[in-house]
Amino acid sequence: MLATPGTLPPAAQDARWAYETKQDGQRVVVYLAGDGSVVLRARSGEEITGAYPELRPLGAALGVTPAVLDGEILALDANGRADFQLLQPRMGLAHAPARAARLAAQSPVHLVLFDVMHLGGRSLLPLSYARRRGELEALGLEGPFWSTPAAMVGHGAQALRATREHGLEGLVCKRLDSVYEPGVRSRFWIKIRNMRSADVVVGGWVPGKGRLLASGLPGAVLVGQRAAGRLRYVGNVGTGWSEPEREQLAGLLRAAVSDVCPFDPVPQVAGARWVRPRLVGEVRYSTRTRAGMLRQPSWLRLRPDLTPEESAADLPDEPV
Incomplete structure (x- = not known):
């Protein structure tokens, strides 16, 4: 049951x-x-x-x-x-x-x-x-x-x-x-x-599948938080958007495209597309792993009122 x-x-x-x-x-x-x-x-x-x-x-x-x-x-x-x-x-x-x-x-x-x-x-x-x-x-x-x-x-x-x-x-x-x-x-x-929320920096995205792939919309965004002077990858977020929000985010991602991965270390994510780390969003999640990764994250909203430097988090020194 x-x-x-x-x-x-x-x-x-x-x-x-x-x-x-x-x-x-x-x-x-x-x-x-x-x-x-x-x-x-x-x-x-x-x-x-x-x-x-x-x-x-x-x-x-x-x-x-x-x-x-x-x-x-x-x-x-x-x-x-x-x-x-x-x-x-x-x-x-x-x-x-x-x-x-x-x-x-x-x-x-x-x-x-x-x-x-x-x-x-x-x-x-x-x-x-x-x-x-x-x-x-x-x-x-x-x-x-x-x-x-x-x-x-x-x-x-x-x-x-x-x-x-x-x-x-x-x-x-x-x-x-x-x-x-x-x-x-x-x-x-x-x-x-019990869900928690966190401010994160968008550092990349992966294309969606089916209709999303054909329209160039993201399937998930790759997010990180500042720790020890670098942007640490903390997971991918692929739920929580309305269709207008997904389209708005797609436009912002296209405008920030980059050949350089902003995360340190570089995450091993198949099909990842990188962007300049200037977009800040708020996500909801259940817990963190010991490495600081977000479990079951979902998108809440963009945070244009915050700078990427304000996404600092208390993360382990190195992933485990």
Whole structure:
């Protein structure tokens, strides 16, 4: 079951919803057969058990009781916050057990469990979220590399504010009376992502595809921020424009065309076209990688009131 992007439920309906922290990890369905084994499957259906050997003991956590659980695999940073970049080296290692074991010993992942779909041979899919949550919490699934974080009923504005204050990815709102709908992006689950904004300098662009390519309009702009006296590339932005805004930006880019890349170091971007770094824009994004790259950026607006020198950012000395 998937969540639909949205906003907090109306205050008058607040008590009908539960609120969970939105996690930045790999969604997983956990199959416990009741014989001590565990099978992990990603959203695609691919089995990924071998990538996370530290989670194998979970297979014995319920004894002979079989269960199918819903959760998210996280890699935690030094502050205990989920960091998707830290998780990436572990993803894709389902068929590389030796490497997965080495990384598991160095930096074990943590599995958070937030729903139960089958238990003891019974399907819980028709039950309400509130009843399924009660069944899940009664299992007491707390271990060295897994846990069942609490959900807050009501107080949605307070919960969202807490995620922002603690630098977390966001909030998931779940209707207490909602049944579990496998594979459905349901309006009974609402996800709210905490987004940040930043001022960036446009240093290049890549052509669009299809109609955009034929009309010479950009598919994405390449943006950077000033750090340590140079313009550091922080990502490409390809969403957030209206058609008139895209056409306006295309004209500005054509007027600033250059043969010289303004970024230091030069990013490896296929098909990149460079421009003189004089346009400043504001973008919205979710988080940054450890190298300072923007994750999930989208365009907000041009900032003609700012100079390129005002786009300074606190970035790492060198990309990692």
